[in-house]
Amino acid sequence: MSEPTSRRAVIKVDGLRKTYGSLVAVANASFEVLKGEIFGLVGPNGAGKTTTMECVEGVRRADGGTIAVLDLDPLRDAAQLQPRIGVQLQQSHLQKRITVREAMHLWAALYDRPAADGDRLLAQLGLAEKRDAWFMTLSGGQQQRLFIALALVNEPDVVFLDELTTGLDPQARRAIWDLVRGIRERGKTVFLTTHLMEEAERLCDRVAIMDSGRVIDVDTPARLVSRHCPDRLVVVATDAADAAIRFGSIPGVSRVNLVDGRYEIEGQNDDLTTAVIQCVSAHGMRVSDFRAVTPTLEDVFLALTGHSIRD
Amino acid sequence: MRGLWHLAWLELKVFLREPMGAFGTLAVPALVFFGANLAGTSIAPQRFAGSEFARTGLPVLAATFMTITAVLSLMTIIAIYREGGILKRLRATPLRPLTILMAHVLVKLALTAVTLVVLALAGRRFVALPEGVSMVSFGAALLYATACLLSLGFLLASFVPTARFAQPLGALVLYPMVGVSGLFVPVEAFPPMLQRIAQVLPFTHAVSLMQGIWLGQPWTTHLGDVAALFATAVVCSALASRVFRWE
Ligand SMILES: Nc1ncnc2c1ncn2[C@@H]1O[C@H](COP(=O)(O)OP(=O)(O)OP(=O)(O)O)[C@@H](O)[C@H]1O
């Protein structure tokens, strides 16, 4: 991963605000998406992810703040912007009796630019056998995959994917992750939303954590974890004498507890695991169990908002 | 207008795949036409065949129903597309609202033309084409009037909250217009106030144009109707592309 600051921002959102009557869906969202990265907007249901993304796409009108995509205003410059972006909405439909192939052809006909290889896209998305099926006969996951294919037909510079793997089985999910990484490989930018922290952690170069209409923090998953969840935990089961003293003298260790014959070593050192392994080998301890517990984005979310993402 | 022909062709195919799609378009005007004929001829065969209504009223009545069917079905389709999120998905593409309108207008016109041909062929036994009137000219009048009135349907579709309201709202707006259009009672027979109202309603001009052409009058007599219908199309399309709601 290259240093983000050296790259150009293709999406700039500053002070975005959107209300529905008295409900404030997005209170104040500011962030930048850099060229060539996979950027994720993560947060629980109702956080305002879709609203934010749809304002950026120009599908929804914001009430306040400024948005620039490829230096264009999504609403005012829609005609110039639309050919350069690809959009998959969280919820949408096509004509009931349109076939997969017809939808791909129609989309290709709407753009000036040379279309992507539709057959390859469909094959990649596991829709090759469904080419002549009507939209209404596709399963939910197949419809979802068709919408991802449609978002890529015009070889867009920026791809928007709202809840890209919702409703997909693990195999399809993995295939789509590969597909998204492939988009990045071609130098394109991906802006996605997900409420799956695991997906954000494994797929995104940087994530914005969103809760109750606000963007709380933006960074790489690793840096978010080390910033907000500095505590590390290593669990070691050993019968070595004076293990407690030896573990306690490792730099950065704040506490050592003995629970059920296992030592729980807590500390704020990012390299705590390495330090413990070195300690174990230096003293020739016999170890019957070893486990490093690393915090995840899930824990970051809890630390930032005080509640779990599933609440 | 990129994608217009592609979208129109696709919409036609999708429409014809619907179980009631093709049948519904053909059936309503056909029922009106043959129903009235059957009723008329079975009550008083001699009197009906020679009556004013059989010679001039019936064909124009059937044609007006073709227009109404087209407008109502356009409203319903747009409402269904909006409710189903299809329009929202199209919004994030380079498609413009007017392109979507035009595509549906083309589909409706094609279906109206087919209905007319079917009725003309099947109806030869009942209604003779008046002296000096060409079916092509009458067809052109029907298609022109329908095309212009479809823009009204598109405008109305912008206000329909859900697909379920499309038919009732359309009927509420269209049927009174047809009632005072001169189709059943000549406009000249109305009180002055109602005449003035009738004159600004587009259906009056549609009926006047179709009646005139059917009676063998030249198009030049109806330039006023042609212009009024054109104005309707321009105003409704302009308004519709402003108030058009994608969701
Ligand atoms: N069209 C609308 N009208 C009224 N309220 C809306 C509308 N769309 C969204 N909201 C409200 O705005 C808030 C944010 O919704 P949004 O869809 O942006 O959330 P989200 O983060 O995408 O959630 P999810 O994970 O469920 O997709 C919610 O409280 C929702 O109820």
Ligand SMILES: [Mg+2]
């Ligand atoms: Mg959402």
